[in-house]
Amino acid sequence: MEDILRLTKICKSFPGVKALSDVNLTIKKGEVHALVGENGAGKSTLMKTISGAYKKDEGSIWFDGRDVEVTSPKQSELMGISIIYQELNLIERISVAENVFIGRYPLKSGFVQWGKMYKDAQALFDEFDLKIDARRLVRSLTMAQKQMVEIIKAVSINAKVIIMDEPTSSLSTKETESLFKIINKLKSNGVAVVFISHRLDEIFTICDRVTVLRDGCYVGDRDISDITKNEMISMMIGRELTQQYPERSNAIGDVVLEVKNLTDGGKSVNDVSFAARKGEVLGFYGLVGAGRTETMRMIFGIDKKISGKVLLNGTEVTLKSPRDAIKHSIGFITENRRDEGLFLRSSIRVNTVMVALHKILKHGFISYKKEKEVSEEYVKKLRTVTPSINQKAMFLSGGNQQKVVLSKWLFSDSEIIIFDEPTRGIDVGARREIYQIINDLVGNGCTVVVVSSDLEEIIGISDRILVMHEGNIAGEVLKEDFSQNLITKYAVGEGA
Amino acid sequence: MKSNNLKNISAKIADKLGAWLLIILIAAIMLFTSDKFLTTTNMINVFRQIAVVSIGAIGVSFVILGGGFDLSTGMIATFAGCNTALFMKNFGWNMYFAMIVAILIGIAIGTVNGLLITYLKIPPFICTLGMQYVINGLVFVTTKSVPITGLPEKFLKIGRGYIFGFFPVPVLIMFLFVIVGHIVLKYTVFGRSVVAIGENETAAKLSGLNLNLIKVAMYSLSGFCVSAAGIVLAARLSSGQPNSGADLSLQAIAAVYIGGTFKGSIVNTLAGALVWGFMNNALNLMNVNAYWQKVALGVVIIGAVLFDTFRAKLASKSID
Numbered sequence: 088m089e090d091i092l093r094l095t096k097i098c099k100s101f102p103g104v105k106a107l108s109d110v111n112l113t114i115k116k117g118e119v120h121a122l123v124g125e126n127g128a129g130k131s132t133l134m135k136t137i138s139g140a141y142k143k144d145e146g147s148i149w150f151d152g153r154d155v156e157v158t159s160p161k162q163s164e165l166m167g168i169s170i171i172y173q174e175l176n177l178i179e180r181i182s183v184a185e186n187v188f189i190g191r192y193p194l195k196s197g198f199v200q201w202g203k204m205y206k207d208a209q210a211l212f213d214e215f216d217l218k219i220d221a222r223r224l225v226r227s228l229t230m231a232q233k234q235m236v237e238i239i240k241a242v243s244i245n246a247k248v249i250i251m252d253e254p255t256s257s258l259s260t261k262e263t264e265s266l267f268k269i270i271n272k273l274k275s276n277g278v279a280v281v282f283i284s285h286r287l288d289e290i291f292t293i294c295d296r297v298t299v300l301r302d303g304c305y306v307g308d309r310d311i312s313d314i315t316k317n318e319m320i321s322m323m324i325g326r327e328l329t330q331q332y333p334e335r336s337n338a339i340g341d342v343v344l345e346v347k348n349l350t351d352g353g354k355s356v357n358d359v360s361f362a363a364r365k366g367e368v369l370g371f372y373g374l375v376g377a378g379r380t381e382t383m384r385m386i387f388g389i390d391k392k393i394s395g396k397v398l399l400n401g402t403e404v405t406l407k408s409p410r411d412a413i414k415h416s417i418g419f420i421t422e423n424r425r426d427e428g429l430f431l432r433s434s435i436r437v438n439t440v441m442v443a444l445h446k447i448l449k450h451g452f453i454s455y456k457k458e459k460e461v462s463e464e465y466v467k468k469l470r471t472v473t474p475s476i477n478q479k480a481m482f483l484s485g486g487n488q489q490k491v492v493l494s495k496w497l498f499s500d501s502e503i504i505i506f507d508e509p510t511r512g513i514d515v516g517a518r519r520e521i522y523q524i525i526n527d528l529v530g531n532g533c534t535v536v537v538v539s540s541d542l543e544e545i546i547g548i549s550d551r552i553l554v555m556h557e558g559n560i561a562g563e564v565l566k567e568d569f570s571q572n573l574i575t576k577y578a579v580g581e582g583a
Numbered sequence: 584m585k586s587n588n589l590k591n592i593s594a595k596i597a598d599k600l601g602a603w604l605l606i607i608l609i610a611a612i613m614l615f616t617s618d619k620f621l622t623t624t625n626m627i628n629v630f631r632q633i634a635v636v637s638i639g640a641i642g643v644s645f646v647i648l649g650g651g652f653d654l655s656t657g658m659i660a661t662f663a664g665c666n667t668a669l670f671m672k673n674f675g676w677n678m679y680f681a682m683i684v685a686i687l688i689g690i691a692i693g694t695v696n697g698l699l700i701t702y703l704k705i706p707p708f709i710c711t712l713g714m715q716y717v718i719n720g721l722v723f724v725t726t727k728s729v730p731i732t733g734l735p736e737k738f739l740k741i742g743r744g745y746i747f748g749f750f751p752v753p754v755l756i757m758f759l760f761v762i763v764g765h766i767v768l769k770y771t772v773f774g775r776s777v778v779a780i781g782e783n784e785t786a787a788k789l790s791g792l793n794l795n796l797i798k799v800a801m802y803s804l805s806g807f808c809v810s811a812a813g814i815v816l817a818a819r820l821s822s823g824q825p826n827s828g829a830d831l832s833l834q835a836i837a838a839v840y841i842g843g844t845f846k847g848s849i850v851n852t853l854a855g856a857l858v859w860g861f862m863n864n865a866l867n868l869m870n871v872n873a874y875w876q877k878v879a880l881g882v883v884i885i886g887a888v889l890f891d892t893f894r895a896k897l898a899s900k901s902i903d
């Protein structure tokens with residue numbers, strides 16, 4: 088096959104960070120090309136130089152037969168490059184269809200043809216079996232649905248190269264399969280796809296070639312058929328990775344958190360009851376929209392429950408707000424780090440201490456010295472890639488932002504911690520560190536609830552798994568019965 | 584490469600200095616155009632002129648940092664000034680007692696603003712606009728639209744007096760407010776929380792901050808600061824003037840934006856007020872007609888914010 092896109096010796100620096108140095112990348116027509124590397128390796132930055140969101144310092148870009156200078160995202164789109172950014176970029180207050188066709192509404196003598204727009208958008212979703220109503224406001228969609236809207240939007244542009252920066256990080260197996268169907272169709276039409284993901288299995292399923300980056304440098308490229316997973320990992324992190332799921336020795340004790348008949352009035356959660364024990368990792372698996380996040384939000388006091396009870400150590404508590412929940416030593420790491428977790432314009436240090444401000448007080452006033460010590464400790468512990476703790480959260484790579492959110496809750500000394508997609512966007516190496524942190528937490532007698540759409544992960548870290556389906560608990564799987572088959576069966580509602 | 588470095592450094596300096604750069608600019612120009620500019624008397628004059636606005640603007644800074652808005656401050660200030668005068672003159676109250684009660688009323692009004700905005704979800708702009716009219720009406724009812732004069736000499740000292748024979752009392756009060764405001768913003772949980780809420784309300788809520796309490800408190804604080812400003816103003820004018828504070832709301836907001844308080848320091852608010860003060864002073868010294876002065880000041884507000892965006896761009900360019 089002939090080449091469609093060639094990047095040669097691309098360099099790009101930010102203050103204190105050399106994000107890319109002499110990076111090469113060659114993409115062929117009709118191939119799915121994986122780009123892998125640790126958090127902060129420079130993947131997103133490289134893609135942004137192609138799309139024109141960043142200006143490269145040095146290097147050249149060759150696209151579709153000629154050298155090009157990309158000056159703006161609009162221009163790259165016109166040239167035939169479309170991109171799905173790592174973070175969602177939809178406008179929340181308008182409909183799905185408007186988002187898909189934004190900037191290119193169908194017009195007839197100057198007027199928007201609303202009917203046609205809704206119909207065209209709906210046709211795109213129906214084509215791939217996506218149950219999303221094109222007339223709905225984006226605001227009312229789940230993270231995964233929003234992600235699918237981004238994907239459809241990028242696909243509908245008729246580009247020659249489509250860049251997908253971690254499109255699957257908030258998707259569960261089922262949506263990921265839909266995405267793969269879309270990618271296969273693109274491929275058969277000769278469209279090239281650049282696919283970024285930290286889930287290496289996906290890369291072996293869908294990709295033809297892979298390029299590896301490390302610390303902003305090009306490490307190499309390979310045919311997927313010529314490389315094993317372990318080889319890929321050692322190219323990425325420069326060493327062998329020992330055992331992905333570290334051993335843990337936790338003593339499971341009494342019930343700490345008990346939820347009884349939780350209901351939000353038939354919207355997404357129906358009569359959910361479960362109990363979590365001291366020292367236990369309780370996993371929640373389910374397809375997108377199964378009601379896992381919604382359940383956790385109610386427990387944490389964000390959304391109002393219609394009925395149901397929450398008991399802590401056997402006594403009923405009323406948690407009307409996150410503040411109440413935090414006072415009862417519950418922590419909640421939300422899946423949407425940008426909107427719900429981070430203060431993007433604030434520094435790492437400000438973000439790290441936000442939940443537990445009282446812990447850095449000295450004589451009633453904030454101690455900048457303590458703040459510095461704490462945030463440096465967590466940067467080191469989680470190996471956050473940053474020039475300094477004063478860096479604003481907005482300038483961190485996606486995975487490193489996630490680490491800042493984790494630090495915030497780890498510093499808060501919660502005894503019950505709910506992780507909603509804790510490793511979203513986190514690289515293989517760092518993932519292991521997060522699993523280790525979870526192990527340490529339960530080892531110290533905390534209770535951990537993990538919501539994850541990554542089946543392998545949930546099996547790897549849980550002591551027990553609850554599977555949700557359409558707002559109900561569809562099944563409980565004990566450690567000795569863990570199997571992908573059984574869990575998937577429950578998740579699609581075919582269990583027992 | 585060298586010239587590039589120079590550009591980077593100058594961009595960084597511009598970013599650090601912010602509104603102070605504007606002040607330096609005005610001062611530099613004035614040094615060459617007027618020999619009256621750089622005299623102790625003139626400098627003290629400028630500070631005296633901005634004292635009232637700055638005191639109020641400290642409170643307004645918190646509201647704006649917290650993502651709110653307060654248009655009622657001018658009237659709350661006027662009300663506090665007139666109330667203090669009334670209490671002393673008509674009720675024969677002791678000066679301190681009168682001031683405390685007037686300030687408490689101001690805090691109460693601010694609190695009502697805060698409660699309406701947080702619990703009844705009225706947009707801050709509309710709520711405080713309405714409140715401005717309500718208080719304006721009350722001022723006219725209580726004063727019958729007549730200035731209250733003949734205030735005790737001791738009270739006038741607050742606005743007109745000097746300590747050590749040269750340092751104006753209102754300027755001293757202003758510095759006190761700036762320093763305390765700075766400490767509250769930088770070193771207290773409340774200050775942190777205000778900034779967090781202004782930046783991302785959802786994340787602030789999910790981090791367990793007491794959103795409602797903090798939001799109400801920031802309007803109460805605004806009520807407190809502007810009431811103090813109103814009292815200083817009344818003392819400076821030697822009377823409770825029902826029409827005195829009308830401009831204060833917008834001037835305080837302007838100070839916050841010109842100063843670029845968003846970059847995280849209350850001292851910037853002072854810089855913002857100083858830009859305004861120096862600009863006024865410069866135009867006076869150059870004998871610009873008062874109407875044109877207004878035009879020029881308006882342009883400065885827009886210009887300062889533009890300049891800020893430009894500066895931010897320059898700084899981020901030096902990044903790329």
Ligand SMILES: Nc1ncnc2c1ncn2[C@@H]1O[C@H](COP(=O)(O)OP(=O)(O)OP(=O)(O)O)[C@@H](O)[C@H]1O
Pocket residue numbers: 101102104105106124125126127128129130131132133173472473481482483484485486487512514
């Ligand atoms: N706008 C920016 N300003 C400053 N530094 C930045 C900026 N964008 C990225 N960086 C830095 O450049 C490096 C590369 O970031 P990039 O986002 O490309 O990483 P990534 O490979 O996509 O990582 P992830 O897997 O976490 O998404 C990181 O160290 C990051 O902190």
Ligand SMILES: [Mg+2]
Pocket residue numbers: 130131132173252484485486
């Ligand atoms: Mg990235």
